[in-house]
Amino acid sequence: MSTQNEWPLWEVFVRPKAGLDHKHCGSLHASDAKMAVQLARDVYTRRMEGTSVWVVRSDQIVASDPADKDMYFDPAEDKVYRHPTFYELPESVNHM
Amino acid sequence: MTTPSITPPNDLRARYLLRVADTCLIHAQRQSEWCGHGPVLEEDIALTNMSLDLLGQARALLTLVGEGAAMPVDEDQLAFLREERDYLNMTLAELPGRKGGRDFGDAVLRNLFIGTWLHLFWQRLQASGDAEVAGIAGKAVKEARYHVEHASDWVVRLGDGTEESMGRMRRALDSLWLYTSELFDDDEADANAAATGLGPARSELRANWQAAVAAVLADAQLALPKDSAFRSTGSRGVHSEHLGYMLAEMQHLQRSYPGGKW
Numbered sequence: 001m002s003t004q005n006e007w008p009l010w011e012v013f014v015r016p017k018a019g020l021d022h023k024h025c026g027s028l029h030a031s032d033a034k035m036a037v038q039l040a041r042d043v044y045t046r047r048m049e050g051t052s053v054w055v056v057r058s059d060q061i062v063a064s065d066p067a068d069k070d071m072y073f074d075p076a077e078d079k080v081y082r083h084p085t086f087y088e089l090p091e092s093v094n095h096m
Numbered sequence: 097m098t099t100p101s102i103t104p105p106n107d108l109r110a111r112y113l114l115r116v117a118d119t120c121l122i123h124a125q126r127q128s129e130w131c132g133h134g135p136v137l138e139e140d141i142a143l144t145n146m147s148l149d150l151l152g153q154a155r156a157l158l159t160l161v162g163e164g165a166a167m168p169v170d171e172d173q174l175a176f177l178r179e180e181r182d183y184l185n186m187t188l189a190e191l192p193g194r195k196g197g198r199d200f201g202d203a204v205l206r207n208l209f210i211g212t213w214l215h216l217f218w219q220r221l222q223a224s225g226d227a228e229v230a231g232i233a234g235k236a237v238k239e240a241r242y243h244v245e246h247a248s249d250w251v252v253r254l255g256d257g258t259e260e261s262m263g264r265m266r267r268a269l270d271s272l273w274l275y276t277s278e279l280f281d282d283d284e285a286d287a288n289a290a291a292t293g294l295g296p297a298r299s300e301l302r303a304n305w306q307a308a309v310a311a312v313l314a315d316a317q318l319a320l321p322k323d324s325a326f327r328s329t330g331s332r333g334v335h336s337e338h339l340g341y342m343l344a345e346m347q348h349l350q351r352s353y354p355g356g357k358w
Contacts (some may be wrong), residue, residue, distance in 0.1 A: 007136070028138050029136060029137075029138060030138065031253075034249065035249065038142070038245070038246060038249070039138040039139070039141075039142060042138065042141050042142040042145050043138050043141050043142075046141075046145060
């Protein structure tokens, strides 16, 4: 099927409430940015999911190559020392 | 028909509120014909959302009117068990929609006309002397504002779009414009509402409605049609031939299964 006449795809990010991050929640088709924001509101915030939406053209996102997954992410596996769990904390910062 | 019709409250306050409630109800039903048939999935959801907003607005007002009646009735009885002549919606809301062969351009233009009218109405009703009416308006005005934005965008996109889309918007405009006079055609219920502080007379909305709609149509490169002496009369209970078919579909369940609930 040809996709020549289809509206471009947009990725939708919704912020559930003030102070939290926008989180990716899906994608939709829209002819331009304004329509994408409106439709994001209609499609992804019908059940009180959000207080703010971001949309970005899917073709504007630069993603890592799945073929590079091993090279990129596996080397972190045995480096537990990168988690800050090996430090003795003074009592006064007990609640960090 | 196995369930008898109710006799709805007929005082001037009830008539004034039923007119808004019924316009929301019938507009919601017509717009919901797009459910599953929108031009794209996202738009299908948008139209259905708006229908549900309108239905919610109708429910709130029908409940209010029903509770205040000398012989109280509930929202379902008012929505589904009245005779055609007792529905007071604007004729514009009941004109054929998708099922009558009208297209998406017709749907968005109608939504612009009725949506702008309702938005102005709700804005004014926020200052109603009746606290419950003001409360309903306060919630509805936010929904209506979005309906107007959505409809305006589409009217501009299609009107100022391709030759085909512009032609369809012109046809929609020619067929719907005649029915907009009724939106501002005062009667005794308007006079009573204005006098008692319940809400504005319909005619008070005319100038703002015309300015708002004219601005959108100008953006859409659509010329305003000429005004006509024709007056539709749905809000007086005298409807086009199209409402009866809608009511048959809407009332079937309540008539066949009295008191049926979800």
